[in-house]
Amino acid sequence: MTAAVDLAARIRAAADRAVADVDVARLPGFLNAIDEVALLAMAWALRGGGLFRDGSAHTEAEIAAATGTADRHRWILRRWLDVLSRHGLLHGDGTRFTRTRAVGRRELREAARALTAAGDGLGYPAAMVDFLQRAFAQLPALLRDEVSVQALLFADGEADTADGAYRENTVNRYVNAAAAEAARWAAERRPAGAPVRVLEIGAGVGGTTTDLLGALVDVPVDYVFTDVSPYFLDLGRERFGERPGTRFALLDANAAPLGEGVVEPGTRDLVVAANVLHNAHSVDACLRGVRELLAPGGLLLCVDTCRELPQILASMQFLMSPRKGGLGPGAHDFRAGTDRVFLSRPEWEDALRGAGLTPLASAPGPEHPLDAVSVTLFAARREGREGAG
Ligand SMILES: C[S@@+](CC[C@H](N)C(=O)[O-])C[C@H]1O[C@@H](n2cnc3c(N)ncnc32)[C@H](O)[C@@H]1O
Numbered sequence: 001m002t003a004a005v006d007l008a009a010r011i012r013a014a015a016d017r018a019v020a021d022v023d024v025a026r027l028p029g030f031l032n033a034i035d036e037v038a039l040l041a042m043a044w045a046l047r048g049g050g051l052f053r054d055g056s057a058h059t060e061a062e063i064a065a066a067t068g069t070a071d072r073h074r075w076i077l078r079r080w081l082d083v084l085s086r087h088g089l090l091h092g093d094g095t096r097f098t099r100t101r102a103v104g105r106r107e108l109r110e111a112a113r114a115l116t117a118a119g120d121g122l123g124y125p126a127a128m129v130d131f132l133q134r135a136f137a138q139l140p141a142l143l144r145d146e147v148s149v150q151a152l153l154f155a156d157g158e159a160d161t162a163d164g165a166y167r168e169n170t171v172n173r174y175v176n177a178a179a180a181e182a183a184r185w186a187a188e189r190r191p192a193g194a195p196v197r198v199l200e201i202g203a204g205v206g207g208t209t210t211d212l213l214g215a216l217v218d219v220p221v222d223y224v225f226t227d228v229s230p231y232f233l234d235l236g237r238e239r240f241g242e243r244p245g246t247r248f249a250l251l252d253a254n255a256a257p258l259g260e261g262v263v264e265p266g267t268r269d270l271v272v273a274a275n276v277l278h279n280a281h282s283v284d285a286c287l288r289g290v291r292e293l294l295a296p297g298g299l300l301l302c303v304d305t306c307r308e309l310p311q312i313l314a315s316m317q318f319l320m321s322p323r324k325g326g327l328g329p330g331a332h333d334f335r336a337g338t339d340r341v342f343l344s345r346p347e348w349e350d351a352l353r354g355a356g357l358t359p360l361a362s363a364p365g366p367e368h369p370l371d372a373v374s375v376t377l378f379a380a381r382r383e384g385r386e387g388a389g
Pocket of ligand 1: 201208227251
């Protein structure tokens, strides 16, 4: 069996075991239902300022002015106009948009409320449904930049909602279990007694860290937990600081050279990046940086969403709007000028190859029910002699 076949079979089997308690075939339908409500919420949020009355047509600039959309969120408004047109809630002629039907507050509230029961038994955390319901109801204020997604995410001052988003929900349990199995696979390739050297980028609330450190419980580690935000480093220290071999450092995925002063080039057996690399100004430059940090034979474990989901567009995407003078995701790569954030699966595979990494395995596979959700783990290797360094 080749290394790639072995790794793919192992990570997919481990991921399936992790979600065996859930009827995963039902999950894509539920996530689609959330997307439908997200679309209603966007359509509802665009009714402000007397827009679309009596069949009137408006340009994007007029809609931005009437809704008070903050300049930094204009790209989100453009994405909304595009997806609402594609889903039939608006009609666009390329310049002006008309409404195909009005969405009222009551319709939105009822549709959002129905989600609470629909998620039962699917391992979708209630805190996450609450968060989305709050975000949908606050879309007009989010557009105007009067409310922040951070305030909605950490509404109770705790990380419970973010935990729900990145750690406890079925899709993430699946990909995190796959990543953990890949870490075990990598550990087996280290000389006995040598630490597994890990750099985690954008570790956040540590959804993936928990599973990885769990998988590496019997081996020594040099685990560098990093994030661009000091808040998450404090949280990481609190959650993982007692494990021997853990370190915590600030690291920006856009820095060049990547990881300077944090880890030595050519030393990492694993670089882990879950739900973060799409934020890079250039995924190509960032992936080249990752390659330089990997030891020969080392693996990048990258988890990302491979399509634009309306529910993200109406919630988390507000986190990605740059501050004045800053750059947004993709500003320096093929996404520049497109307002796109997420790469498709073939685009990730091309970007990995372009950076000198070999895509070895991914999960879920194309035949899996969770493939429709499109959150994917990619394991890609820096070629060279394993165990060097
Ligand atoms: C969507 S969260 C994912 C958190 C975690 N990896 C998980 O999946 O549980 C994205 C994380 O990436 C971090 N982040 C955003 N931009 C970054 C950048 N340019 N460099 C490093 N981290 C970044 C954020 O602070 C946040 O913690």
